Amino acid sequence: MPQDEQRLGGQNAEPQASYAPPQPLLLRINGAEHQLHIEARVTLLDALREVLHLTGTKKGCDRGQCGACTVLVDGQRINSCLTLAVMHDGREITTVEGLGRQDQPHPMQQAFMDCDGFQCGYCTPGQVCSAVALLDEIKQRQASAVTEGEQLEPASLSEDEIRERMSGNLCRCGAYPNIVKAIHSVVLRQA
Known part of the structure; x- marks a missing residue:
């Protein structure tokens, strides 16, 4: 038997998975x-x-x-x-x-419900968490790829700006117009 096969434990030997202790x-x-x-x-x-x-x-x-x-x-x-x-x-x-409680949802969770920002709902938890982070980015005046000017005014947040910031979250049902509407409604309330 060649040396390589001996080291592996034979021709048909399965490689052993390494153990990673907790x-x-x-x-x-x-x-x-x-x-x-x-x-x-x-x-x-x-x-x-x-x-x-x-x-x-x-x-x-x-x-x-x-x-x-x-x-x-x-x-x-x-x-x-x-x-x-x-x-x-x-x-x-x-x-x-x-983010919120059943009897008192986070404003973004409530906006998603009010604006029908979901269909099947599978992507909604990720969409909502991402939208909450978006709110903080806006408060901190962080620019995105479509931000015009040096500062971002929350009251003038465009739909393109929201779409850009939410581009990492996909909705296979295509509820994007209502997702944007929900986010925009919360941004305007907090402006």
Whole structure:
């Protein structure tokens, strides 16, 4: 038997998966602390859904292309499928469950309901989290690719500006006009 085959354990030997021991981790999610022991290769999305049973955050493409898994980490929106849970040890994570309560939804959640900003609803948690981050970006006067001028006035937020800022969140049902309408209504109320 050649040397390479001997090292692999024979011609038909299956490669052995390496064992990654669980790591201690503190996740601050929606104002609550969660002490976990999970493998270093577990994504934040899988930790939220499979370990903590916070299933509002959806697994869409699992490749960072659809935005269904969008959550807020320290106020910034991220695709939770593209990041490892251990990378967020001690950071503030907000999921759609942490934005409002059933009896008192977040203004953005209420706007999505009032404006019919969803159809099947699968992308809605990611859309809402992304829209909440958009509100903060507007308050901080952060420019986007379509911002004109040096500063952005919340009262003059255009539909193109909203579409650009929400471009990382896809809706397969095509509820975009009502999503834009919902976001615009909240921005105008807060201006």
